[in-house]
Amino acid sequence: MDNLDKYxxxxxxxxxxxxxxxxxxxxxxxxxxxYKQKNNLPIYHKGREEQVIKKVKENVNDKRMLExxxxxxxxxxxxxxxxxxxKQCIDE
Numbered sequence: 001m002d003n004l005d006k007y008x009x010x011x012x013x014x015x016x017x018x019x020x021x022x023x024x025x026x027x028x029x030x031x032x033x034x035y036k037q038k039n040n041l042p043i044y045h046k047g048r049e050e051q052v053i054k055k056v057k058e059n060v061n062d063k064r065m066l067e068x069x070x071x072x073x074x075x076x077x078x079x080x081x082x083x084x085x086x087k088q089c090i091d092e
């Protein structure tokens with residue numbers, strides 16, 4: 001097996017971990033949607049999103065990664081927000 005195959009095998013393992021963690025995150029987002037619905041709270045909270053981005057960026061040591069990490073988390077939060085909206089629409 002050459003180096004490229006080894007790299008790809010490692011990427012495959014990481015991708016599975018990402019999927020597992022994202023599913024866990026969506027399940028928590030679903031619980032948050034239920035809580036927000038019961039308490040008449042809006043799905044979108046700009047301050048929270050900014051807080052998440054700031055906290056995530058504080059954990060990035062390689063500054064070259066800041067932009068892709070920020071972009072990734074904005075997309076993750078957008079997907080989570082849409083998931084919460086769908087959850088509320090289904091339950092109504």
